[in-house]
Amino acid sequence: MTSPSAPQRVCFELRVKPEMLGEYLARHTPVRAEMLAEIAASGRRNYSLFLGEGGRLIGYYETDDDAAAQAYLAASEVATRWEAEMAPFFVDLDGRPDQAATTLTEIFHLHDQLTASVTDHESDAS
Incomplete structure (x- = not known):
């Protein structure tokens, strides 16, 4: 899980209609x-999209404040046009893709657990 000082890591899932995969890829290339x-400008960084079988799309990004990033993009004319086109x-999308995607819950992050492990080990040694 994320520590208070760490950036928020956000992962989400959408499903691209199989018959539209070629055009979807073209719009991203x-x-x-x-x-x-x-x-x-919204504050999202380290942003990636991953495409799996059957049009399963997984997105990931980091941000310091996801609510602020979402608000920025919701108010952006450029993002509004893009999301309307996308x-x-x-499949089964109710709203803008950037707001209606299914958010996934992070259950493991290597760096966080290594840091906690070192801290725990140092506390045990004292």
Whole structure:
């Protein structure tokens, strides 16, 4: 789990309609420069999308304040246009893709557990 001083790590899942996979990939190769700039300006970084079988799409990013990043993008005309264009690509989506994706719960992070392990080990040695 995330510590209070660490960036928030956000992972989400969507499903791309199989018949639209080719076009979805084309829209992301590359993403429009204005949208890339808005993602960065929102405070999201280390952002990746991963595509699995059957159109399963997993996204991951880090941010210092996810609520602020979401609010920034919700108010952005560029992001609003992009999300409206992307919405038809997804199965059973109720709303904007950037707001309606299923968020996944983080249950393990190597760095956090290694840090806790070292801290615990140092406490045991005292």
